[in-house]
Amino acid sequence: MYMAMASKLAIRSEHWEAQLRKGCLDLVILAVLWERRLYGLEILRELEQASGLALAEGTLYPILMRLKQDGLLKSEWVEAEAGHPRKYYWLTPAGQERAIAMTNVWEDFSRSIARLLVPMKRSTDELTTTSKR
Amino acid sequence: MSSLPRVNADPVSEYLNTVRAGLKKLGDADREEILAEIRGHLLERAEEFSSRGFSHPAEAAVAAMGDATEVARQFAETTARQKVSRSIAPWTLLRAVGRIAATGAASFIMFLVGVVGYCCALAFGLVAIAKVLMPTKVGFWIGPHMLVWGMSQTTAGHRELAGEYFIPISLAIAFVFGSGTTLLLRTWMRSRFSVANILKAKKSVG
Numbered sequence: 001m002y003m004a005m006a007s008k009l010a011i012r013s014e015h016w017e018a019q020l021r022k023g024c025l026d027l028v029i030l031a032v033l034w035e036r037r038l039y040g041l042e043i044l045r046e047l048e049q050a051s052g053l054a055l056a057e058g059t060l061y062p063i064l065m066r067l068k069q070d071g072l073l074k075s076e077w078v079e080a081e082a083g084h085p086r087k088y089y090w091l092t093p094a095g096q097e098r099a100i101a102m103t104n105v106w107e108d109f110s111r112s113i114a115r116l117l118v119p120m121k122r123s124t125d126e127l128t129t130t131s132k133r
Numbered sequence: 134m135s136s137l138p139r140v141n142a143d144p145v146s147e148y149l150n151t152v153r154a155g156l157k158k159l160g161d162a163d164r165e166e167i168l169a170e171i172r173g174h175l176l177e178r179a180e181e182f183s184s185r186g187f188s189h190p191a192e193a194a195v196a197a198m199g200d201a202t203e204v205a206r207q208f209a210e211t212t213a214r215q216k217v218s219r220s221i222a223p224w225t226l227l228r229a230v231g232r233i234a235a236t237g238a239a240s241f242i243m244f245l246v247g248v249v250g251y252c253c254a255l256a257f258g259l260v261a262i263a264k265v266l267m268p269t270k271v272g273f274w275i276g277p278h279m280l281v282w283g284m285s286q287t288t289a290g291h292r293e294l295a296g297e298y299f300i301p302i303s304l305a306i307a308f309v310f311g312s313g314t315t316l317l318l319r320t321w322m323r324s325r326f327s328v329a330n331i332l333k334a335k336k337s338v339g
Contacts, residue, residue, distance in 0.1 A: 040174050056199030057178070061170060062207035069215045084173040087166075 021053055025063055027106060028053060030072065030091065030099035039078075039086040040064065064089055072098050144191045145175045148201050155205020159212055167208055174198070218323045223251050223311070226318040243321050250314030257307035260284070261300045272299050 032038065032046040040060055047053040067073045072095035077085045091099065149168055156164045175194045182190035198204065217229040227247050234244035260283045264271040267284065274281040276291030282303075285291060295302060 040170060041177055057174065057197050058171070058199040058201070058204035059207060061167070061174075062204070062211045065167075065208065066211045066214070069211070084176060085169070086173060087170050 027102045037088045037090040144195045148195045151201035152205045254307045254311035261303035
């Protein structure tokens with residue numbers, strides 16, 4: 001019974017984490033495009049390297065399409081040595097504004113959450129110290 | 134668009150065919166652009182996996198891409214969302230809001246607002262037409278215990294106040310209800326799927 005409960009909790013926790021990551025995708029995509037023009041696979045590599053955000057690769061392209069529809073990104077096909085053209089994306093001025101606004105929201109939000117977590121973290125640290133003794 | 138020679142392209146073609154089948158409703162140009170981007174991604178990923186010594190690089194690239202049907206569904210949903218946010222057709226808008234009405238209180242309320250708004254527009258439009266057909270019975274009637282914008286069975290003892298302005302006023306109100314509801318639904322649909330709704334979340338958290 002405990003095993004089943006633990007398994008359910010693990011699944012819920014994974015689901016929560018997946019939702020959290022999903023909610024951040026727009027922001028992290030805008031962030032990786034802040035300085036450079038990148039094509040889809042490069043964006044994925046940046047996400048993996050910089051933030052550890054590994055996602056089903058196919059989900060990236062509908063998001064890029066939506067951000068483009070919202071006027072936050074522009075794109076252009078560029079012939080590449082690889083033998084097939086690549087579609088490069090970059091931020092529009094509206095995309096830059098949105099990225100800044102989202103970053104501010106993210107920072108406020110994470111600070112608020114961090115404040116809430118302080119007592120809980122303190123308690124778990126104390127428990128860890130006690131159990132070590 | 135040429136394929137890379139060192140990787141087996143069959144799983145890639147199969148994957149692209151599944152995505153193509155899911156994008157039937159899209160225009161040819163849009164569909165081919167999506168497929169070209171995915172094809173390029175898969176071929177480059179397969180090449181990368183091949184150089185890393187994978188025994189089945191194309192299969193690995195396809196697996197990393199995720200379920201083709203789901204990818205096609207996400208593209209189709211994104212395209213539909215764009216269509217809805219640009220549409221002014223009441224039926225298209227109501228159908229789109231109706232599809233998500235069961236997902237939450239806000240969606241349900243917005244669906245009801247849409248239905249009521251368009252019904253009001255229709256009702257005022259219909260009474261304007263009815264005024265042409267039955268000019269003596271339809272109007273803005275006022276009398277003891279009665280206030281009617283439309284048709285009254287008994288007009289004795291009642292006064293009609295709008296007169297010749299009844300039709301233009303009815304049409305104007307119908308227009309306001311119709312266009313107001315359309316604007317409201319479009320704005321809501323856009324904001325619901327936009328990253329901007331994160332900004333609203335800030336208020337509820339802070």
